[in-house]
Amino acid sequence: MDVFCETERLLLRRFTEADADDLESLDADPAVMRYINGGRPTPRQQILDEVLPRFMSYDERHPEHGAWAAVERSGGEVIGWFALRPPEGGLADSSGPGVVELGYRLRRSAWGKGYAAEGSRALIRKAFHEYGVRRVIAQTMTVNTASRRVMEKCGLSYVRTFFQDWPESIEGTEQGDVEYALDRARFVQLAGY
Numbered sequence: 001m002d003v004f005c006e007t008e009r010l011l012l013r014r015f016t017e018a019d020a021d022d023l024e025s026l027d028a029d030p031a032v033m034r035y036i037n038g039g040r041p042t043p044r045q046q047i048l049d050e051v052l053p054r055f056m057s058y059d060e061r062h063p064e065h066g067a068w069a070a071v072e073r074s075g076g077e078v079i080g081w082f083a084l085r086p087p088e089g090g091l092a093d094s095s096g097p098g099v100v101e102l103g104y105r106l107r108r109s110a111w112g113k114g115y116a117a118e119g120s121r122a123l124i125r126k127a128f129h130e131y132g133v134r135r136v137i138a139q140t141m142t143v144n145t146a147s148r149r150v151m152e153k154c155g156l157s158y159v160r161t162f163f164q165d166w167p168e169s170i171e172g173t174e175q176g177d178v179e180y181a182l183d184r185a186r187f188v189q190l191a192g193y
Contacts, residue, residue, distance in 0.1 A: 099136075
């Protein structure tokens, strides 16, 4: 197993082709996909042709970018994924080197157990300590209070509310999206260095 990062309860490892079923199962849950696309499952062919190849293609020359399968240590089950990627357009201060966007998606059975914060904190630490990242940013729909709580637990602070053009409107888009961020100086302060 190509382990990228470990926490007390999780192993974060690189994706392989064998993860297609787990990704399909994750994206088939309407509750998981609610704030992504209104609850529609991702078609298997899209997982095979787009999602999994993208997750597997992050360049080793940029180790601060990647997507990792989150494996529960106790049972070996893939419970979702975490990612650090180049920021998508529209985010404040997202240009230039040293800025990564944090992302995560977990099975409903893993919700409320602290896994999202645990995995996110581990990636944030790695990004600042090992890769010289200067800023970690994240975004979600304004109405996604659970994801916002995870960001706050990880030390990210609210930056702004913004509005994007979405191909389809889903419940809550009228309230916009929120951006959170954590810069290196604040991370050092929170970590007590």
